[in-house]
Amino acid sequence: MSDTHDNVPEQDSHGSVPATFADEPIANPGLPPHHWRPSDVDEKAEKRAERQVATLYGLSLVCTVLFLVSYFVFHVGDHWDTIGGLGASTFALGLTLGGALLFIGSGTIQWARxxxxxxxxxxYRHPAASPESDREAALAALDAGVSESGIARRPLVRNSLLGAVGILGLPAIVMLRDLGPLPGDKLSHTIWEKGMRVVRDVVGTPIKVSDLEIGDLVNAEPEALFPTEANGYPPIEGTDLQQAKVKAAVIVHRMEPDDIISEQTRNWSVEGIVVYSKICTHVGCPISLNERTTHHLLCPCHQSTFDLTDSGKVIFGPAGHALPQLPLTVDSEGYLIAQSDFTEPVGPSFWERG
Structure with a gap:
């Protein structure tokens, strides 16, 4: 345990401290008296602390076993098992893995304390570099260790070790596939198609040109997400519905036609009305903060800013590419409809983006 006189500068024969310490702006106060912990002086307290740490590690082990049991017991898919209305598999895996990590951390903290x-x-501070003699000794010890291991003259052992360590990454890759199938081209397409009406989000009412004034910004979705007998679209439910809504979400903005800069934006607009994806091309945040006078659309997450007059071009922030624009026209009744799906993938960059 501690000695209250350790590392306290000694006085010289004249009763003063060396110049190294005398030059300090504050006199060295020395170390305070050491306060013994109960586990330092009481064997029963020490054993009790040891049992506490072991118990916490044991609870972590139990949580890990329960994690593995939960992985195989709870059903996922079309008919998910539930606990309190939540997905049983997700709930149990999160709870048990969190418990395993929590108890390991708690046990280690208890052990340290x-x-x-x-x-x-x-x-006391000293030069960052070690003395040259120490560095030479360290390198000599390293060379001696390598030589004594024989790894340099045993290529079979060396190469087999490298192979065994290198292949350890494959189990992680295999387990990552368990997160779900690769998306294929699903991220490159949405539910939008030629002739599909643009409708207001939540309520599902179609939008006419006359419904919008200069400066208006409306959150919208494709009509297919609001199926009725009149429009004839088949119902979409569950996960498929949520995925379709996320990818197809758009904003509708009206400006003066003369404010539009790019020819493509003009060709895909109707009387100054433009439709863009609502999903930021940085990390996928929903965006709808509109600067009415400049027609700049701002993402609230990381301040990426897009120019709605110029093909959704990025003018500020970390977004990597322009906001996808939906080609727009009107039907015979004057309602806004899509000319086609988006001509590029929506959302943030990903490995299959062309």
């Missing part, structure tokens, strides 16, 4: 050596030390 009550059982590891409690020794106060003071170390």
């Amino acid at each position: 009550k059982l590891m050596v409690d020794h106060e030390i003071v170390e």
Whole structure:
């Protein structure tokens, strides 16, 4: 344990401290008296702390076993098992894995606080580089260790070790596939198609040109997400519905036609009305903060800014590419409809983006 006189500068024969310490702006106060912990002086307290740490690690082990059991027991898919209305598999896996990590951390903290050596030390600053003799000794010891291991003259052992360590990454890759199938081209397409009406989000009412004034910004979705007998679209439910809504979400903005800069934006607009994806091309946040006078659309997450007059071009922020624009026209009744699906993938960059 600690010695209250460790590392305290000694006085010279004249009763003063060396110049190294005398030049300090504050006199060295030395170390305070050491306060013993109960586990340092009481064997019963020490054993009790040891049992506490072991119990916490044991609980972590139990949580890990329960994680594995939950993985195989709870059903996922078309008919998910539930716990309190939540997906049983997700709930159980999250709870048990979190518990396993929590108990390991708690046990380690308890171990450090009550059982590891409690020794106060003071170390004065010194040059960052070690003395040359120490560095030479360290390199010599490293060379000696390599030589004694025989790895340099045993290529079979060396190469087999490298192969065994290198292939350890494959199990992680295999387990990552368990997160779900690769998306294929699903990220490159949405539910939008030629002739599909643009409708207001939540309520599902179609939008006419006359419904919008200059400066209006409306959150919208494709009509197919609001199936009725009149429009004839088949119902979409569950996960498929949520995925379709996320990818197809758009904003509708009206400006003066003369404010539009790019020819493509003009060709895909109707009387100054433009439709863009609502999903930021940075990390996928929903965006709808509109600067009415400049027609700049701002993402609230990381301040990426897009120019709605110029093909959704990025003018500020970390977004990597322009906001996809939906080609727009009107039907015989004057309602806004899509000319086609988006001509590029919506959302943030991903490995299959062309």
